[in-house]
Every structure is written in C-alpha cells, then in structure tokens.
Amino acid sequence: MRHGKYPFIVGFLAAPVAIYVTFVIAPYAQAFYVAMTSWRGVDANPSFVGLQNFERLLQDDVFWTALRHHGVLLLAMPLITIVLALFFAFMLNVGGGGRGGAMTGVWGSKFYRVVFFFPQILAVVIVAVIFGRVYAPDESGLLNATLGAVGLEPLLFMADPGIALWCVIAVLVWQAVGFYVVLFSAGMASIPKDIYEAATIDGANRVNMFFRVTLPLLWDTLQVAWVYLGIAAFDAFALVWVLSVDRGGPDRATTVLGVEIYRNAFEYSQFGYASAMGVALFFLTITFAALTLRVSRRETIEL
C-alpha cells in the first residue's frame, strides 16, 4: 500500500478539490480582488483602487447601520432561540417529571415535537410572504385583526422603524426554534435516565435538574447551536429582502449587509464597493465563529 498510495489518494481527491476550488475558493479570491477595484460590472479591465473601497465603507452610515443591526441580531436571535428551544426541549423530554419511573415529557409531547418542526420545512420566502400578511398594518393582518378584536389600536409593525427589526427577529426565531428543539431533544435523549433518577433522589427539583444536570451535559450541543445561529445572524438577507418595507426599510431600519451588498451590486452597479462589504462580512463571520468556539471551549464531557 506504500507504493501507489499517492496516486490513489489523488485520484479520489482531484475532482472534488477542482470543483471546490473553481466554485468556492476562486470566487472568494476574486471577491477580494474585485473589492480593490472600481468595477461596475461591465468593463473588462476594472481600475485598481487599492483600499479606497474600504475607506469609503468606514465613512458609510448605511454600512454602520447594517452592522449595528447584525449586532442586535447576534445578541438577540441566538439568545432567544436557544432559550426557547431549551425550554421546549426540556418540557418535551423531561418536563413531565418522573411519573411511572422514566422521565417523560409533558402531555402530548410527541405531537408538539412534530408541530415545532413545521416552520423549518418552509422556504424562507414563503415564511416571509406569510408573515407579510401576519404583520399587515391594517385589519387584514392577523395580528392587527386580533388587536382590533380586543379593542386596541392597530400597530404598523414592519412599517414602524422602532419595532420593524424586532418583527424580523421574531420571524427568524419562529423559524429556527423547531430545529433547535429537535437538536436539543437529541442531546437530552442521550443523557442516561439513571442520571436524572439519581438527581431526583438527591433532591433536585425541575429547576435544579435543568441548570445543574441537563444544561452542563448539553454544553457541546449548545455551543454548536450558538455558532450556527450566530452565522445565521450575519445573513438574514432573504427574509429582510422579501418581508421588509422598501427592502431593508423603512429608511433602512431593518437593513442587513446582505441587502446592501445586493443593492450596491445589482441596483447601483458598484460591484467593487459591494465586494468590499462582502469581504468585511466574511471577516466578521469568521472572527465570530473562531471567537465563539474559543471562548466556550470546555472539557468534553463523556457520558
């Protein structure tokens, strides 16, 4: 096996690596190059402008607004999603207490488990269209109809710059929570039942059980969830594009980098500048992922 080992490996690797380089690495490299030009999408030989696009980026209020929105998304979205998903997963798996020996979920937990997963199988655009109706500013909207029925004034939702971003976050959470319920459920299912029983006998109530037994044993799963959700918080493009007023509005109250990249590239034909934003987004995402994995690193727990 020593001889002919490399041809063998190369034979397997050549095609996938070639495809990966062509469609992933090369576009990345090109984006870095384009970011340093003033390319407008049509000229064959764009002029090289160095870091000028990045200098402009730092002066751009819209860029900073989008960045601030990512900051809010990054804090709120993973936190709310994980807390909700953990709560639901706990209720579905051990929340019913130790009736009849085994720890069980609350009544009807099998049904809820399926229902929670529904939003996950919908395409983002469909979700955006649905919530466009839910958030409709007049009585035709689900929420405003409800508010009207109990005698409250209608809210503008997506058209109100004060709450529009939070409406977007609510949809993101709504769609993501089901997946993380399933992820955490799987994590909880792998915790041996007798550990829960031992904790019950040791005198742990549900709160103790959750914070001192379930949560520490779920740490690895939690960390993965945090990274996924954080990276998702740097995206949110499709939802904002379809759901928000004026694509990122009103008055850029919900805009995110993806939206601005698209707008700059395909509406303003400023491909160079859009690429610079893309490069900034790339570094933000990668820094976040590395930081999260580093900060939350703990000794792996063997069950």
Place this chain on the structure above:
Amino acid sequence: MATVTYSKATRIYPGTERPAVDHLDLEIGDGEFLVLVGPSGCGKSTSLRMLAGLEDVDDGSIHIDDRDVTHLPPKSRDIAMVFQNYALYPHMTVYENMAFALKLRKTSKADIDKRVKEAAALLQLEDYLNRKPKALSGGQRQRVAMGRAIVRKPQVFLMDEPLSNLDAKLRVQTRTQIAALQANLGITTVYVTHDQVEAMTMGHRVAVMLDGVLQQVDTPRALYDQPSNVFVAGFMGSPAMNIKTVPVTEGGALFADMTVPLSREQVAAAQADGGDGKVTVGFRPEDCDMVSPTEGGMPVVVELVEDLGSDANVYGHAALNGTNERFVVRTDRRHMPNMGDTIFVKPRPDRHHVFHAVTGNRI
C-alpha cells in the same frame, strides 16, 4: 435508623395485565441488610424503585418507620440509592458528585466538606476527589456511587445490582466491603441482585421473588435448608438442587430402583389437593453419596465431571419412568468417576426436601 414496611404494595405497568409486583408484604428491620433476589423480570428492581419513589405504587402502601411514603416524591423519603451503572454526574468531580445532594439541601460548606472527606476516607477515595468519573476505574466509580449515598446519612440505603458491572474478582472483594460498611454504619439496606451467591453471603435476610410474587423471606441458612417451595429450592444453591417429580407409594418416593423414604404425613399431604400419586422430591448435590451397587443407590450414567479444585461436580442421567433425568452430585476429588461410568447415587437420610407435585409447596 429506620424500618421499612411494604403492605400489599402493588405495581401494574400501564398496558399490562399482570402486576410487576403483586401485593408485596415485607417488613425490614432497623439496621437490617435485606437482599431481594430472583431471576430477571421477577419484580425485585421494581420493588426497590417503588421504595425509592421512582415507580408509582398502584395499590397498597409503603412505610419508612411510621411515615407513609407511598406517594411522597423521592427527595422527601430520606433514602439514598446506588445504581447499577452508578449514574455518576459526568460533568462533576468526585467531590462535587458526593456533595451534590448536600448542596441541594443547603448544608453549610464546612459541613459538606467534613462529610465528603469522611466518606472519602472510608472508601479510600481521598486521592481522587478532584477527578471526573471518566478518569476512574470501574471499582473506583462504584465506590464514588457508594460515597454519594453515604454522605447523605439517609435512613435507608437502596442498592440496585451495584456489583454487576465489576469483574469477578473485584466483585467478591467489594461484596465483603459493602457488607462490612453496612454493618459499620448500621443503616437499613435493601439490596437487589440476581446473583444468589451475593444474596447468600451479604444478606441478614433474603427475600426471593418470582413473577412479582414474594416466595420466601428468611435468613440465608434457613432459605437454603428449608426452602418453602420448589422455586426457592431450585434457585438457591449452585449447582442447583436435583428436583424430580416421581410416583409416591406408602413407603416413599420411587426413584427407579431406589425408594426415598417419606413419613406417613408427607405421603398423605402429597396425595391431597390433586397430587395424583406423584410427589416432588429434591436433594442437593452435596447431600448425596456415591455408594456401591449393592447399597440401594440409583444408577446414574456420568456425562461430565467438573473438577473445581476443592471438590468436583458430577453430571449424569438416570432412567426414571422411561425418561432420562439429569442429576448432579458433588463429590470428593479422590472419588471422581470417569465419563461413561455408572455410579450409584443415594441421598443422605433426612437431607431431602419434599414438595407437593402440583402446588410446589413444601410438605
């Protein structure tokens, strides 16, 4: 320090007809080491978990001392349990594992420290207090599980096959340690096992269960010498007692050419309740002798000889009423027969056990 009383305690798992534990009546004295033993599925673990509060009690009641704990949650019962897989908290150190229950009870830091250190000293765990369970051997984990129970100073210890995950040698060693520890602490202990050797060696009293029904509770010795029915007779002792159902006559039980003498009362009892001319007789392998052909023994053809070092088990068969029945005889190594030999086996007088052929109860 407490007594435990099961009064007609019954557990029926949802969706099943037959109770897993059927009207269990059992009294366990203060400081007693009671072993629940039986084949798998006999309800011994369920009985223990009912006492722990991990299983519902569908009927009857359970008392610890005079307190009715039937429907109390586990934490209000003042019990500690050692699980088969130890159920240590993998994310906590040995120290934290042992301190967990005390911490939940808001015991003071100094008190926790003192009690954990004491338990660690008792179990030779002092050097491992800062380790996580995964860095411990099986025996050490088992001791941590014991320690977690000891620091609580509970009224009752519950142990659910705590030795079954250890290798044979360590099991024997730990067996004596647990027995000694229990004697030292004097805490009432209920111990579940499927291993009748553990039951015989550790328990002050042993409760034998089958199909959810308690068969007999007694000291190991009485259980061995006076089994109350065929099941207990066959379950206790290794190799198992030779138990055969044979025709009964005025003089006794007929084993081919050999008659095992029975008293008149025994013969009468065997005939009652549809005994149909049969009686079940058992004798232990060590309670019979190999005799010369003229002394009235039963001819047995040797199939296998197990040399155990100290003595030997001889397995063979004899023709009884037209069928070949298997027998085991324990013998001195100096008189070991060879395979294929015919030996003559005779139970020692008055060391045989007589049971009713239909009900299986001792006569």
